[in-house]
Amino acid sequence: MLGVTILGNNSAVPAFERHPTSQVLATSSRSFLIDCGEGTQIQLIRYKIRRSRISHIFISHLHGDHYFGLVGLLNSFALLGRQQELHVVAPPALQEVLELQFKLADTRMPYPLHFHAIQAPGHLMTIDDMEIRCFRTDHRIECFGFVFKEQKKPRRINAEAVQAHRVHYSAFENLRQGNDYTAPDGTVIKNEQLTEAAPKGKTYAFCADTRYDESIIPAIQGADMIYHEATYLDNFAAQAHLRFHSTSKEAARIAQKAQVKKLLIGHFSSRYDVLDAFETEAREVFPNTDLALEGVCYRIP
Ligand SMILES: [Zn+2]
Ligand SMILES: [Zn+2]
Numbered sequence: 001m002l003g004v005t006i007l008g009n010n011s012a013v014p015a016f017e018r019h020p021t022s023q024v025l026a027t028s029s030r031s032f033l034i035d036c037g038e039g040t041q042i043q044l045i046r047y048k049i050r051r052s053r054i055s056h057i058f059i060s061h062l063h064g065d066h067y068f069g070l071v072g073l074l075n076s077f078a079l080l081g082r083q084q085e086l087h088v089v090a091p092p093a094l095q096e097v098l099e100l101q102f103k104l105a106d107t108r109m110p111y112p113l114h115f116h117a118i119q120a121p122g123h124l125m126t127i128d129d130m131e132i133r134c135f136r137t138d139h140r141i142e143c144f145g146f147v148f149k150e151q152k153k154p155r156r157i158n159a160e161a162v163q164a165h166r167v168h169y170s171a172f173e174n175l176r177q178g179n180d181y182t183a184p185d186g187t188v189i190k191n192e193q194l195t196e197a198a199p200k201g202k203t204y205a206f207c208a209d210t211r212y213d214e215s216i217i218p219a220i221q222g223a224d225m226i227y228h229e230a231t232y233l234d235n236f237a238a239q240a241h242l243r244f245h246s247t248s249k250e251a252a253r254i255a256q257k258a259q260v261k262k263l264l265i266g267h268f269s270s271r272y273d274v275l276d277a278f279e280t281e282a283r284e285v286f287p288n289t290d291l292a293l294e295g296v297c298y299r300i301p
Contacts, residue, residue: 002027002150002202002300004227006266006292007043011231011245012065014039015270019294020065023227024049025148025204026297029128033057034146034206040069041076047295051077052084056127059090060208061143067094071101078109085112089124089132091142092117118144121219129153129201135219137210140244145208147219150201161194202300205260209267211241212250214257223260225300227292229267234281236269248278252285261301266292 003026008019020037024044031053033040044051059067067090077086088094095115101107118124121144124132129151134144154176162172167189171181181189205220207228220226231245240247246254248265255263263286265278272278275291282289290298 002148002204003297004204004225004264004300005047005049005297006264006294007040007047007049008035008037009266009268009292009294010065011229011267011269013270016273017294018268018270019043020068021060021267022069023206023292024054025206026053027128027130030055032148035060035066035208036068036070036073037065038068041073043294044073051080052082054086055084056087056089058132058146058206059088059094060137060145060206061139061141062091062093062097063141063209066209070094071098074098074109074113075105075107077111078107082111085114087114087116089116089118091144092119126151133219135216137208137216138213138244139209139211143208143210145206145210145216145219147203147205147223149203152201153198155191155195155198158194158196165189165194167194204300207254209244210246211244212246212254214254217254217258220254220258220260223258225262225264225298226255226258226260227264227266228254230265230278230282231267231269233272233277248281249285252282252289255286255289261288262298263289264292264298265289 005024007022010018019039021035022037022040023034025032033054121135124134131149133147137143137145175195180191203223205223205226228251230248230251232240232247234247234249237247251265279291
């Protein structure tokens, strides 16, 4: 099961008990932290997210509301005696920021910390059965969205069927790959008689900070769930464009055009105390929209 827990859903400054951007994507074996705004480590504790499960941290861009919590979190990992390695994937300049802070504080990391500078859009890495790609968004400074795509899983062995046909287990791997089975007497048994299709791999896309930008659609096309920022309501569309952000309706239009299954919206401006109108406006365009609420885990459908 793949699920994303929202730790922060506000833009720029913390307000109304809402925090700057951060979320955790959990797979069956590990967690990925996506952005790390101020207060992220407090939110991790509040929502009982196991910090030792976090193996990779992805930072979309160097606006403070997306990474000011990072140095504190990395430092806390050190103080807590973390030993397993940690990977930070981010725009190149973040490495300078981290190195300067660690140098001035004479911080020595007891765990291996690997920095991966994002050089260009496209494939970033494959971890377990998950391919991670990034794409550029239209923001005031260089900014990347991330796509997490579970790869095609091997077919499942049908235990009753293989027993009935007396298939030796040494043939199982070949069956999982979709090949037919040839019995010792030369009889060929079709793969579909011995296996079942695996559940389809899920795709989640985090669209970071961005203006309304249809050029991101190919990267997120058909995703099971996307998170898209919705800093403003529709009547502030001009302001959104000027400030390189999106409105609720624009986020919904992207979800609709990209034919995704579900949309989460967040990065709400601190000018809004109540968020209901964001949901109403987005659902007029794309009904399967939810507000990204802090502390809630959204299963990728
Ligand atoms: Zn932001
Ligand atoms: Zn930004």
